Amino acid sequence: MADSTSSQGIVGHGENNDFDAMWDLLRSALREIHEKNASKLSFEQLYRASYKIVLKKQGDRLYDRVKEFEEQWFAMQVMPSIRKLITNNLVNITMGGISGTTANERRTTGEDFLKGLKASWENHITVMNMTTDVLMYMDRVYCADNRKASIFTTAMGLFRDHILRSPLVESESNLITFDILNSVILDQIGMEREGDVINKHLIRSCIYMLEGLYESDDENENEKLYLTVFEIEFLKASRTFYHNECISLLRDSDASTWLRQTKKRFLEEEARCQTTISMLTSQKIAKVVEQEMISSHLQEFLAMEGSGIKAMIENDRHEDLSLLYQLVSRVDSSKEPLKNALQARVVDLGSDINKAILNTDFSNLPAAAEDGETAEGGDKAKTPKPNTASKATAAAIKWVDEVLQLKDKFDTMWKKCLDEDLILQTALTKSFSDFINLFPRCSEYVSLFIDDNLKRGIKGKTEAEIDEVLDKATTLIRYIQDKDMFERYYKKHLARRLLHGKSESAEVEKQMISRMKLEIGNAFTTKLEGMFKDMNMSEELTSGYRTYIRNLGDRDDKQIDLGINVLTTNHWPMESMGSNKDKSEDQRQNCNWPAEIIALQESFKAYYLKERNGRTLTWSGFLGNADIRCIFPRIPGKEGVLGRERKHEINVPTYGMVILLLFNDLVDDASLSFEEIQEQTNIPTQDLSRILFTLSVLPKARVLTKSPANKEHPKPGDKFAFNKAFTSKAVKIKAPVISGAVSKVEGEDERKETEDRNDEHRGNVIDTVIVRIMKARKELTHQLLFTEVISQLSQRFKPDLGMMKRRIESLIEREYLERVEDAATPTYRYLA
Amino acid sequence: MAPAIPEGLTSSSGTAFDSLFNNSKYSDVTIYLGESKIPFAAHRVVLGTRCPYFDDAFQSGFKEGITNEISFEKDSPHALWRVLRYIYTGNYSDEPSETLHSESDDLELFKHPRVFALADMFRIQELKVIACKKFEQQLQQHWISDTFPDSIREVYSTSNNTDSDSIRNIVVGAVASHKQDLLQKGPFQELVREVGDFAVDLVLRMAKGRN
Incomplete structure (x- = not known):
């Protein structure tokens, strides 16, 4: 054994002979493998x-021989059959010409070509897998050592160069097989886009081939032929297709159709990437559709009459809006076009509401006021003024x-269609705020709305329903820019609710x-809370005082039962609670109280100050009311009611x-006389006239007679006497109160006054803020100071620039500030 | 590369197949060893998962995949046996197998180089390392053997210089360590003249040693 094995290792001289013998063996084997006889x-x-x-170090020769063998095989065995499949028709289509055949024929010839190419590719892969297995030692040792691409990679490159890039011999063009392949696939995809059914699987196989082939033997992932050749063509063709489709939609259809078609195209292209071409293209083709179908003509579709965004919003076409949102979100993360369109709609619709209300307001108000002046008939005189007010x-x-309805509409839309998008929410909020603040009476109206609900609206409602009302109110408050105005109205309305x-x-x-x-914020509600505190305290005071009186022992039938509200001056809007426009505090305070009442006041004051030394109590006669027991004596000689003594308890204002x-x-x-009464009581003229009207003109509690006896408002010169003949079916009578208890919309004068008061207050607030800022910063330019003031006040109101300038002037006059001379930009300095 | 410990070496995937070694149970392929075609009952799953060569041989659509037989007539049956032993158990022994009693075992200094050569052809990297280790140990005592020059000849004809840890390093190292004794010998001088790659490796090694 040793002999035979050792002889195997000897490197003989017949190396070439050895190589040729072995190569012969391998070559015939390669042929057999190609012919499927492995x-x-x-x-x-x-x-x-x-x-x-x-x-034996002959790896290079083997490598080259195998390559040669493959090249020959492609040239002799593979290409001829593929060329046969490339019909003139296919060449024509590729050249951009018109094919002389029906779509069906075109599809069939195209498919035949794809099938042929697919088969040769799959054969090639199978063969090369087997060849690689046989030549694996060469790959591992020779190729690795010499940094050569593996034989498999090389063979893939050969397919690319000798099949796909093989020129068409009989054609005069520069076309190669690859051009035909691209054209056929794109043609088939085009047919599918038009609604035909195509062999997706077949195309997918050819795409696999392109995904497995590279520009070079480095096999760089970014250089797949699919990416470097096919995808480029595909995207180009798709761009043209969608460009045209969008234009024809713009010409022939409406926005609704466009939305649906575009969405359908997105789904189709996504499915195409999954089933027909490659997921690598998924985002790129989506981008093309986005650009061509959405971005390029978005504004035109949005503006379409009857189907554009206006109609969608008007008619609550939620499906369209959802689609629109989805599409716009794809092309623009800021959703600018949609945002602008929505904002414009909100402001338009909101301004319509404002306009409609202002119009009704002005047409009704003067007419109603006239009614009030001229109403003569006894029963009709049932307070025409509150009627005006309630209108x-x-x-x-x-x-x-209506504002809330509009808000609801857009809220629903936002939830259902806009995916609760935060950018759009902010934009919508801003637009709502814009048109609401354009409405001069927004603060007053919102406060009235709350007032109405807190008085009547919430009666019989469940907690959840009340919550909803409060939510709405809160939403509206959020929109109001001039929070100080709102606070002013709210305080006024709240005061009325509480005191009455x-x-x-x-x-x-x-x-x-x-x-x-x-x-x-806290600052806003402190005073409001103070009002509630006063009310609670007053209740305790009233019952405490009663106990106190009872314990004094000397019960007196003439003792007046006192219910009292002690109001902290700062918390209550005294000016707007007064019954007339008299601003002078003196007049109001100096109402002359009857002796009984003065005694009562002193008694209460003694009780009150026992534990609260040093406070001042001021009695506000224009507020409150009293129950008065009146006895009308029997009128001699009269029968019936007048013939008897009558007792009534009448409730009248203080x-x-x-x-x-x-x-x-x-x-x-x-x-x-009117003058005598005024002299003795010191009640302001207007209040006096009003109260006398109640007591001497209106029938319900006419306990006085007026001379001359007409229905006009009492005025100086009139005389008044005790109406002995007064009758009423009720024992307890409430004198009708003309105004005071009802919160109503202000008249123009009143409103002006409120604004003036508010401006005055704003002036003070601005002063305070300026001084505070300047104290901290010592020196500041005009520009920076303004910016700072505006930002500090933004929570409460938006200061008027003119007012700010005036305040600064005034502060300079009062030597809080001075101008810095010779400063480049206007600058102020704080004077300590 | 995991260090090869000649005795008690365990390879997690190898030991699991110990009991299947040359066991006809579940056997689905037969390997014929050497010219005498001594049959060895083998298993596709073991061969295919442990050795890339057999994976290709049985899966690529060639004759072996259909007949379930493969024969290695030109290789030493003992070397093949040792390779199979490694495939099934993760290691192999110096002692000859009783199954092969009819065949004389390879000479001492040829045992490991032949295992190495087969491991290289079959592309089993770990086995190459094991064979090298065993050979290196063996040479510590047997470098003096008269068969060493022939052994070196075979090493150089059945290996390439691709691997940095190649068996050629082992040989050159052993010769260099004993150069005073060995290079005086005629057969060694003849060897140096004859096998150019060996001469180059030796000169490079000695030059390096001097520095």
Whole structure:
């Protein structure tokens, strides 16, 4: 054994002979493998032959011979049959010419070509896999040592060069097989896009081939022939196709069709990548569709009459809007075009609401006021003014309702169609805020809406329903820019609710406050909370005082039962609670109280100050009311009701009580003139006239007679006397109150006044902020100071630039600030 | 490369097949060893998973995949046996197998080079390392043997210089360590003259040693 084995190792001289013998063996084996007769061949024998050649350092020769063999095989055996499949028709189509055949024939010839190419490729792969197995020792030792591409890689390159890039012999063009392949596949895809059924599997096989072939033997992943050749052509053809499709949709269809067609195309292309071509192209083709079908004509589709974005929003075409959102999101992450279109719609629709309300408002208001002036008939005189007011209030509620409806509409749309997109939410919020703030009365209306709900609206509603109302109110508050104006109105309305006991639920009031606290901040709600605190404190005071009086022992039938509200001056909007426009504090304070009342006031004051030394109590006659027991004596000589003594308990405003008490001291049938009453009571003229109207003109509680006896508002010169002949079926009568208790829309004058007051307040706030900033910064340019002030105030209101300038001037005058001379830009300095 | 420990070496995948070694149970292929075609009952799953060569031989559509037979007439049956032993158990022994009693075993200094050559042809990297280790140990005592020059001849004709840890290094190393004794011998001088690759390797090694 040793002999035979050792002789095997001797390197003989007949190396060439050895090589030729072994190559002969291998070559015939290669032929057999190509002809699918491998099962006759011994793997062991062939492997050993190539092993020996390599051991004897003849690897290079073997490698080259195998290559040569493959090249010859392609030229002699493979290409001729493929060329046969390339018909003139296919060449024509590839050249961009028109084929003279039907689509069906075209498809069949195309498929035949693909099948032929596919078969030769698959054969090649099978053969080369077997060849590689046999030549593996060469690959591992020779190729690795000499940095040569493996024989398999080389053979793939040969297929690329000798089949795909083989020129068409009979054609005068420069066409190669690859051109035909691209053209056929694109033609088939084109047919599928038109709705035909094609052999996807066949195309997929050819695509696999292109994915397995590379530009060079380095087999760089980015240089797959699929990417470097086919995909480029595919994307180019697709771009043209979608470009044309979009133009024809623009010409012949509506936005709705366009949306659906585009979506369908996305799905088709995605499916095509999965089943027909390669997932490598998925994003790129999507990009092409995005650019051609969406971006290029988006504005035109959005603007389409009757189907564009306006119509979609108007008619709640949620499906269209969802599609639109999806498509726009694909091409623009900021969704700019959609955002702009939505914003424009919100502002348009919102302005419509504003306009409609302003129009109704102005057409109704003066007419109603006139009614009030001229209403003469006794029963009709049932307060035409509140009627006017309630109409105006209805307008406010209507405005709020419509705004909320619009908000609901867009909210629903946002949830259903816009994927709760944050960018769009911000944009919508901004647009809502824009048109709401364009409406001059937004603060007042929103506060009225809340007022209305807290008074009546929430009656009989469930907690969830109330929550919903509060949510809506909160949403609206969020939009309002001038929070200070809103606060002013809210305080005014709240004061009325509290003092007149109109609030439906203290609990809901508190909820509303805490919501505003979250939404706007502590500073906003402190005073409101103070108002509630005062109310609670007052209740304790009232019952404490009662106990105190009872314990004094000397029970007096004439003792007046006192219910009191002690209001902290700063918390309550005194100006807007007063019953007239008199601003002078003196007049109001100096109402002359009757002796009984003064005694009562002193008694309470003594009780109140026992534990609260140093406080000042001011009695506000324009607020509150009193129950007065009146006795109407029997009128001699009269029968029936008038023939008996009548007792009534009449509830009148505090001023009413002061006036009526004057008549207690009067001799029978004597009268008092308007001037006399005013002189004795010091009640402001307008309040006096109003209260006398209640007591001497309106029938319900006409306990005084007026001379002259007409329906006009009492004025100086009129005389008043005790109406002995007063009758009423009710024992307890509530004198009709003309105004005060009802929160209504302000008239133009009132409104102007509110704004003035607000501006005055703003001026002070701006002063404070400027001084605070300058104190900290010492020196600041005009520009920076303005920016800083605006940002600090943004939570409360948007300051007027003119006002800010005036405030600065005033601060300079008052020597808080000075201008820095010779500064490049206008600059201010703080003066300590 | 895992260090090869000649005795008690275990290879997780190898030991599992110990009991199948030349066991006709489950056997689905037969390997014929040497000119006398001594049959060896083998298993596709073991051969195919442990050795790329057999994987190709039985899976590529050639005759062997159909007949389930493969014969190695030109190779030493003992060397083949040792390779199979390694494939099934992860190691092989110096002792000849009783199954092959009819065949004389390879000479001592040819045992490992032949295992190495087969391992190289079959592309079993780990076995090449094991054979080298065993050969290196053996040479520590047997470098003086008269068969060493012939052994070197065979090593150089059945290996290539691709592997850095090739068996050629083992040989050159052994010769270099004992160059005073060996290079005086006629057969060695003849060997140097005859096998150019060996001469080059030896000169390079000695030059390196001097530095």
